[in-house]
Each structure stands twice: as structure tokens, then as C-alpha cells.
Amino acid sequence: MVDTTLDYLARDDLYTREKPYAAEFEIAVGDGAQKTNYILTKRPxxxxxxxxxxxxxxxxxxxxVLEEETQLDVAEAITNPSAVEGAFLDQLEAILTRRFPEYKRLEPLEFVVRKRDERFPSEQLALITHEQPACLPHGDYSVRGATLQLNSSFPGQEAYFQGKEFDMIKSFPIGCPDISVWRPLIGPNDDWPLAVCDYTSIDPEKDIIASDRLFEDRIGENQLLFPSDxxxxxxxERQRPDQMLVFRNTxxxxxRAKSFHAAFFNPISCSPPRQSCEARFVAIR
Known part of the structure; x- marks a missing residue:
């Protein structure tokens, strides 16, 4: 086991009056706007x-956790992820279809490659080439946010999804409705690994709050987690590339059960800076 800390959204009175939000773009200095109203608290x-x-x-x-072999050119994934995205997502879709036959259709939503900068989590990362670990305990979508994402990802197909049951899943390496899948590109990896929270240990009424994600051209909504003992x-532990962490966002x-997740500092890690990929799918029942 690892003793560490996580930076949660604080149980502050502000959120009884104001919805949490964060802008996913730079805010001009001096215009009076704030990029976020998050108040964080560090908890062991x-x-x-x-x-x-x-x-x-x-x-x-x-x-x-699924143990499945996938083929991925790591160097190409780091330098040109779009070149490997299609073939890799096809492999993941085949695995998820075989493992979860309750889903009649899987549609990929996103493929992300992360490469931790050695300076992370310093605030001096003005210029970075890859996305960095996400350390705030969160779920990628709320129910409303899932619908907003589908409308953005599949414009003009709103009628198709209306009335259908689906999951948003993510897999580390990948994700779906939201199932997500997450995995390291190189392993075994213990550097800033991904932690997932057992949904049976969460109080949905007290521990979860919806948060707006502000983009330049649209609004999304995810969910954040308040701390609880x-x-x-x-x-x-020491995750290998053939070990895929699969979780439902909403x-x-x-x-249904969902997984809040966050990358965390591992004080006993001897691994080089983490390189990982993840994918999200909408999984239609």
C-alpha cells in the first residue's frame, strides 16, 4: 500500500451558492474573470x-482490470498519436466487445497520450508537448455532461441516442459512455499511477458534485469528489502495458457504479516519468 495525499475539492460553503467550474483555455489577464473557482484541500x-x-x-x-495484449508502436504514439489511434482503438473495441457482451455498440470518443514532464507538478510548465497527469479526484462526465459530449462528438445524431441506455467508459488505456481504458505505454510503471475509488465506499448524496467545464466553443460537465474517510x-502496482484499467465514468x-479517479504521487516509485495512453468509448446497451 502507498501512503500519499490527494488534492480534493474542499467542502466549502462557496459551493452551496456557486457551482464549481474550470475553464479549459487561457483567461486574459486583467479582465476580471477567473479560470476556476476550485478551492482545494490536501488530504492523506x-x-x-x-x-x-x-x-x-x-x-x-x-x-x-483486464489482462489483454495490444499492439502499439510506443515511439509513434509519443511523436504522432494520430497515426496509431485508429488501429489501436479498433483493438480496444474488439477487446471490450468480447469482455462486455451487454454492449451492442461501442463508439470511440477520445484517445489521449500522456508523457509526464520531469518538472511536473511544478507550475513552471508553460510549454509542454503532452498532457500531464490529472490529479484532482473526478469523473470525466456527469449524466448531463455525457449528453453534451455526445452532441459535440456526433453532431446531428441526437435522435439516435435519445432513449438509449449507454455507459461512458474509459480504459487506462481506454474509455467508454463512459467506459475508459488506461494503460502505461512502457512498464512496469509506478510513476504517478492512476488511482480509482471503489464506488461502494462513496456516498453519492454527500460526496459528489457536478462541475462545469468551460471550453471556448461549448460547455461540458463533469463530477468532482469531496473527501471522506x-x-x-x-x-x-507496477502496471504493465498488458494490464488495462477499465472504468465507467457515468x-x-x-x-450505475462509476469510478472517480486521480493520478497520485508515489513516494516509493523507481520508475522513469510515466508514459501512458487512455481512450474513452460510449457503450450502447
Missing amino acids: VTIHPIQPWDDFTLDRNGFC NQRWYYV DSTGQ
Whole structure:
């Protein structure tokens, strides 16, 4: 297990009067606007390694670990991710379809490659070539945010999704409705690994709040997590490229287990700076 800290959204009275928000673009200095109204609090947490005998599932815990081989040119993924995106997403779609037959259709939403700058988490990262680890405990979409994302990703197809049940899944390396999938490009990796929170340890009424994501041309909505001593966090220790962390961000009903997640500083890591990829899918039932 790893003893570390996470920077949560604070349980501040501000959020009884004002919705949390963060702009995903630079705000001009001097115009009076703030990029975010987040008030953060650093909390000590213990993050447990996922053991082979642990039976974590999407439907109960919001996440699971799959051992699956995928082919990916790491150098090409770092330098030119668009060149490998299509073939890699096809592999992930085939794996998710086989592993989760309840989904009738999987549509990719996003493919992201991250390469931690050695200066991270310094604020001196004015120029970076890749996205950095995301350290705030969050879920990528709320139910409303999932609909907003689908409207943006599939313009003109609103009628197709209306009335359908879906999940937003992510996999580290990848993601879907939202299922996400997450994995390291090079491993074993222990550098700023991804932690996931067991949904059975979260109080949905007290621990979760919706937050606006402001883009230059649209608005999105995700969910943030308030701290609680009851929450239980897990990660894949020394994660290999064939170990995929798959989790649900949300679903169309808002009733299914979902996984809040965050990258965390691992004080016992001996790994080089993390290189990882992730994908998100909308998974239609």
C-alpha cells in the first residue's frame, strides 16, 4: 500500500451558492474573470494495490482490470498519436466487445497520450508537448455532461441516442459512455499511477458534485469528489502495458457504479516519468 495525499475539492460553503467550474483555455489577464473557482484541500490517503484475488467489477465497484495484449508502436504514439489511434482503438473495441457482451455498440470518443514532464507538478510548465497527469479526484462526465459530449462528438445524431441506455467508459488505456481504458505505454510503471475509488465506499448524496467545464466553443460537465474517510482507493502496482484499467465514468441513468479517479504521487516509485495512453468509448446497451 502507498501512503500519499490527494488534492480534493474542499467542502466549502462557496459551493452551496456557486457551482464549481474550470475553464479549459487561457483567461486574459486583467479582465476580471477567473479560470476556476476550485478551492482545494490536501488530504492523506492510503492507496491499496489491486490483488489477483480481488473481484472488482464495473457494475459493483465501477472499475476492473483486464489482462489483454495490444499492439502499439510506443515511439509513434509519443511523436504522432494520430497515426496509431485508429488501429489501436479498433483493438480496444474488439477487446471490450468480447469482455462486455451487454454492449451492442461501442463508439470511440477520445484517445489521449500522456508523457509526464520531469518538472511536473511544478507550475513552471508553460510549454509542454503532452498532457500531464490529472490529479484532482473526478469523473470525466456527469449524466448531463455525457449528453453534451455526445452532441459535440456526433453532431446531428441526437435522435439516435435519445432513449438509449449507454455507459461512458474509459480504459487506462481506454474509455467508454463512459467506459475508459488506461494503460502505461512502457512498464512496469509506478510513476504517478492512476488511482480509482471503489464506488461502494462513496456516498453519492454527500460526496459528489457536478462541475462545469468551460471550453471556448461549448460547455461540458463533469463530477468532482469531496473527501471522506470512508473512501477506499486502489491502483495497479507496477502496471504493465498488458494490464488495462477499465472504468465507467457515468451512464445514461445515473444509477450505475462509476469510478472517480486521480493520478497520485508515489513516494516509493523507481520508475522513469510515466508514459501512458487512455481512450474513452460510449457503450450502447
